[in-house]
Amino acid sequence: MKNITAVLDYHDRTKHRPYRYAASLGYMDWSTQPNPFRRYLNAPLVPLTFTDITVPYHLLFQDPPLPVAPLCLESLSQLLRYSLGLAAIKSHGGSQWALRCNASSGNLHPTECYLIAPPIEGISDSATLSHYAPKEHALEILQSYDEPLEQGTFYIALSSVLWREAWKYGERCWRYCQLDAGHAYEAIRVSAAVLGWGCELLPIDTAAIATLCGLNQYDRFDPHEHESPDMLIRLIPSSSRSTLPSPPKITFAANRLSPSHHEWPILEVIDTAVQGIYPPSSELLSPRTPPSPSKSAGEIILKRRSAQMMDGSSVTYVQFRQLLDASLFCSDTPDVTFILFVHKVEGLEKGLYAYIRNHGELQSLQKAMDSAFEWEDLNDGLYLLHAGDYRGAAQMISCNQEIAKEGAFSFGMLCNFSKSLETHGCIGYKTLYHHCGRIGQILYLEATSLGLSATGIGCFLDDEFHALLGLKDQRYQSLYHFTIGRAIVDTRISTLPPYRE
Numbered sequence: 001m002k003n004i005t006a007v008l009d010y011h012d013r014t015k016h017r018p019y020r021y022a023a024s025l026g027y028m029d030w031s032t033q034p035n036p037f038r039r040y041l042n043a044p045l046v047p048l049t050f051t052d053i054t055v056p057y058h059l060l061f062q063d064p065p066l067p068v069a070p071l072c073l074e075s076l077s078q079l080l081r082y083s084l085g086l087a088a089i090k091s092h093g094g095s096q097w098a099l100r101c102n103a104s105s106g107n108l109h110p111t112e113c114y115l116i117a118p119p120i121e122g123i124s125d126s127a128t129l130s131h132y133a134p135k136e137h138a139l140e141i142l143q144s145y146d147e148p149l150e151q152g153t154f155y156i157a158l159s160s161v162l163w164r165e166a167w168k169y170g171e172r173c174w175r176y177c178q179l180d181a182g183h184a185y186e187a188i189r190v191s192a193a194v195l196g197w198g199c200e201l202l203p204i205d206t207a208a209i210a211t212l213c214g215l216n217q218y219d220r221f222d223p224h225e226h227e228s229p230d231m232l233i234r235l236i237p238s239s240s241r242s243t244l245p246s247p248p249k250i251t252f253a254a255n256r257l258s259p260s261h262h263e264w265p266i267l268e269v270i271d272t273a274v275q276g277i278y279p280p281s282s283e284l285l286s287p288r289t290p291p292s293p294s295k296s297a298g299e300i301i302l303k304r305r306s307a308q309m310m311d312g313s314s315v316t317y318v319q320f321r322q323l324l325d326a327s328l329f330c331s332d333t334p335d336v337t338f339i340l341f342v343h344k345v346e347g348l349e350k351g352l353y354a355y356i357r358n359h360g361e362l363q364s365l366q367k368a369m370d371s372a373f374e375w376e377d378l379n380d381g382l383y384l385l386h387a388g389d390y391r392g393a394a395q396m397i398s399c400n401q402e403i404a405k406e407g408a409f410s411f412g413m414l415c416n417f418s419k420s421l422e423t424h425g426c427i428g429y430k431t432l433y434h435h436c437g438r439i440g441q442i443l444y445l446e447a448t449s450l451g452l453s454a455t456g457i458g459c460f461l462d463d464e465f466h467a468l469l470g471l472k473d474q475r476y477q478s479l480y481h482f483t484i485g486r487a488i489v490d491t492r493i494s495t496l497p498p499y500r501e
């Protein structure tokens, strides 16, 4: 009960309201800007390899899956490069910054990645725990295990350095860290699919994940920069199963990310409240048509970018439907419905729409939302709620960001908040964000594959959106917003290759 109260309090106090945004510093304290790259001092570094040839993107979504690649240095390197690796270096006005395959709020990249892998030629003769260093595209070996780990299967653990996002976003940052973790997971799932590998989220206690990766050896970290465990993924290159190794004794200290820090005590409260066993999904959605023929998966993954400006032009109805349907490839995310502001989709009236991804939500949403909505059935989950020009509303709700108005459409991911909390307890709050982030990553990729652009929108006025829908209680809450359209590219910013291979 205490934890549920902590979740509800956190959610409420971190809502952005028109005249009061969630608490943050309110300015950028450049003197404490966190290093986006975690390193372990003196840990042996094993360089990974580069491959440029990948299958066409659309083949990832076909059944049966692609042939299974063996687990080796090259396949592991490819998995990491096309999921959490650098995608490009951007340069402007004397400064440079790295972009990665996985999107992250403010490009702050709180998500860290650890691997538990069997012996792999070129990496180690024994089973290892390692940390992925994306800037170097290398593995830092943190521990060699005495015990053997079965060949074939291996594990990836994701964790978040909350401080990286707190630095800019203050109290609301915990939400962004969870969305980012969802993006990272989906980036791994897509990259694994290129290799014919499946991903499975293990129903394991987050405390056990911390133990497994030594995240609870707090003396390794600056006290403000420790990592919170998010999820443990079993990668399944073969059907063999292996048991998890015993806790490591890591002797390498983590690098310090900032010289000093600002305190946000509520982050510890919410993060503690939501620890627990990662819940399996109760229902599965059925994917629809596979995406149409596309470029290579690697090209699309590396080209994915957030649009910073949209040009206000239209997308076709086929593109629109394909984008909505692509979200169903995250089939274990049944509690997320899209409420769309359609501005310029050819053949579709401007207006407010619902895309019901899980038919089981329809009646409950109809009851909860404004009784004046029309719910005109446009097939396959799409309903017109109310025709009209919602561009102004979309911009206002997205913290006045023009991208929400100038995209061909933008939308909120409205989640069955109370159902997730009732079914899974407090960790249901955290996993809902993971689900929204996962959907976001797949939509970014699908948009890129269609020659369009997208941007995740973490900054939105929560209750203004709920009020527009006529929602009167907390049962449904929007946790992530998104816009898709055609980007205006800022030609002043130049792009450099991410690695000197």
Ligand SMILES: Cc1cc2nc3c(=O)[nH]c(=O)nc-3n(C[C@H](O)[C@H](O)[C@H](O)COP(=O)(O)O)c2cc1C
Binding pocket: 099, 100, 102, 103, 104, 105, 106, 107, 108, 176, 179, 180, 183, 304, 305, 306, 307, 308, 401, 403, 455, 456, 457, 458, 459
């Ligand atoms: C959870 C999340 C929230 C975001 N919120 C916003 C936002 O409100 N406004 C915006 O312009 N971009 C937003 N972005 C886009 C990020 O700023 C962008 O991903 C980051 O700068 C990295 O650029 P890239 O996506 O091109 O790699 C968000 C991204 C994520 C993943």
